[in-house]
Amino acid sequence: MSHPFQLIAGNALLRTREDPVNPVWDHDLNVVLPTQDMQHAAITMHHWPDYRPTPLYSLPAMASTLQLGQLWVKDESQRFGQGGVKALGAPYGLLTLLGEALLLPPELIANGQAHDRCAAYTAIAATDGNHGLALAWAAKRFGCAAHIVLGQAVDEGRIQRIRDCGAVVEVIPGTYDDAVLLAEQRSRKDHHTLLITDTDYHGGLPVTRAIMAGYSVLAQEMAESLHLTPPTHVFLHCGVGGLAAAVAAGLWHVLDHAPNVITVEPTRAACLFASLAHGQIMQVPGDLSTRMIGLSCGLPSQPAWQILRRCASGAVTVSDELSLQVQHTLARGIGSDPRILSGDTGVAGLTGLWLAAQNPLLQQAFELNENSRVLVISSEGPQPGQVI
16 A cells, blocks of 8 residues: 655655646535634634734744744744733634524624623633643633643643643643543533643544634635745644644635645654554554643544645654754844744744754755745743743
């Protein structure tokens, strides 16, 4: 059985010429993440009183260091004051389900005008940190309760931030994947418990689709900031793949062609890499431990897989050591580049680019050169009190 990807190094895959990316967003993809859902998410979010696009920075000195034409970094550290891109997904997913349950217009709930009716509901989700924080923040804002389930690898600082938003926190002796299954089981016991999961192992969960639609707003912002100058490469880091797939889908629409996506994962939690290598969804074993804690996932989300397997041109895995080095370099800045403080997970996409651009084999395979215009996302800022 042939597969679309071939291993070109121990930590890199390249799509074969025999199975090129289809540039058309077709019916099958539109079933996974409908265009109208992405459009509706953008319209809804633009009406939130505290919505502001996050900055897209140009880093010419780092681009020169990496022998690239241009490099842009989307800085999500101040998104809704929550320090991460997940604040686009979980709130919109919760808003969608509350609106359906209460038969209320979403703007009424988003503006905090339905607290009394929302109070009957509890939002539940598994998290490695940022999704749970975003959901806890949204639940408090909309007037419902939040129950967040975490694996044992999540650090106390991230857990406390979730608690500070008023959520009930449940830490289990297992991984993120175990937490996902437990949250799903808990949600089945009470119809007033709403599962707000960005991970869908089987496909077809409307809430996961809504969360991905929320993430896709990021792509629209980036396209508007680029002023019709499309990137030649987009390095997107993946846990279960939901954010990366949503950004890829959003760019696909605004650019009117499939973006050239290279996925990035931690070496010890590279479930999408394994899936691309085998041509089917694969679960990776082990404790999935990595400093890039938000990517500590062992099994891809089904809708994310459906999109990324169609548009990814390559994949890399990166070490914790390299991610720390790149995180410090980004914080110090090179030359007159802006200094960007990125979190441990947030810097993963740039780390993948750094790895590829500094390796002659990968540089050639991914066609990275002085004409390349590369886009990456710093998906979170540092944790409170973290010194970089």
